[in-house]
Amino acid sequence: GEDVEQSLFLSVREGDSSVINCTYTDSSSTYLYWYKQEPGAGLQLLTYIFSNMDMKQDQRLTVLLNKKDKHLSLRIADTQTGDSAIYFCAESIEYGGSQGNLIFGKGTKLSVKP
Amino acid sequence: KAGVTQTPRYLIKTRGQQVTLSCSPISGHRSVSWYQQTPGQGLQFLFEYFSETQRNKGNFPGRFSGRQFSNSRSEMNVSTLELGDSALYLCASSFSTGTRGYTFGSGTRLTVV
Numbered sequence: 001g002e003d004v005e006q007s008l009f010l011s012v013r014e015g016d017s018s019v020i021n022c023t024y025t026d027s028s029s030t031y032l033y034w035y036k037q038e039p040g041a042g043l044q045l046l047t048y049i050f051s052n053m054d055m056k057q058d059q060r061l062t063v064l065l066n067k068k069d070k071h072l073s074l075r076i077a078d079t080q081t082g083d084s085a086i087y088f089c090a091e092s093i094e095y096g097g098s099q100g101n102l103i104f105g106k107g108t109k110l111s112v113k114p
Numbered sequence: 115k116a117g118v119t120q121t122p123r124y125l126i127k128t129r130g131q132q133v134t135l136s137c138s139p140i141s142g143h144r145s146v147s148w149y150q151q152t153p154g155q156g157l158q159f160l161f162e163y164f165s166e167t168q169r170n171k172g173n174f175p176g177r178f179s180g181r182q183f184s185n186s187r188s189e190m191n192v193s194t195l196e197l198g199d200s201a202l203y204l205c206a207s208s209f210s211t212g213t214r215g216y217t218f219g220s221g222t223r224l225t226v227v
Contacts, residue, residue: 042218104157
């Protein structure tokens with residue numbers, strides 16, 4: 001079945017770059033997503049990448065996709081204390097000829113030390 | 115532009131009771147999905163509605179049901195509540211089915227005692 005794996009914790013110093021990694025299993029995934037969840041809040045869509053791309057940059061965020069290895073990463077440049085949160089990787093499973101539901105990883109808790 | 119609104123934010127129920135959660139999508143969004151988030155299982159897909167029809171369903175027992183109204187608002191119902199149903203229930207909307215990411219609400223925190 002479909003599965004998304006990501007490491008559970010990452011700790012970095014303020015100003016450093018953070019890299020959160022994710023692997024997925026479904027080769028038919030069309031879109032891959034990164035969501036952010038702060039305490040007590042819902043999920044905030046950070047960015048997504050279409051499966052025929054290998055990189056996408058959006059301000060401090062860079063997403064790299066290695067489709068052959070089914071590996072996705074999110075790089076946050078100049079990490080700030082406000083970036084402390086849980087980051088979820090998700091793949092969208094094809095359903096009925098279009099995108100279906102999201103399969104999420106367990107989330108990576110990013111802690112940023114001042 | 116208002117976001118996805120979920121009500122209530124918090125709910126405490128007793129085992130065996132039933133509960134109804136509500137979700138108002140972003141104006142113009144016709145697809146509404148529901149997810150359950152627990153510490154043990156993480157985020158799991160419950161169901162998706164599009165134009166008042168259930169388009170897709172996750173692997174949950176029949177105690178979990180939902181519906182969508184003509185104004186795209188959605189409700190989910192859980193009958194005969196169990197302790198394990200305690201979770202954060204998240205609703206997400208998108209303009210069409212699965213288009214480029216869903217916008218999530220803040221969720222309803224359900225506690226079953």
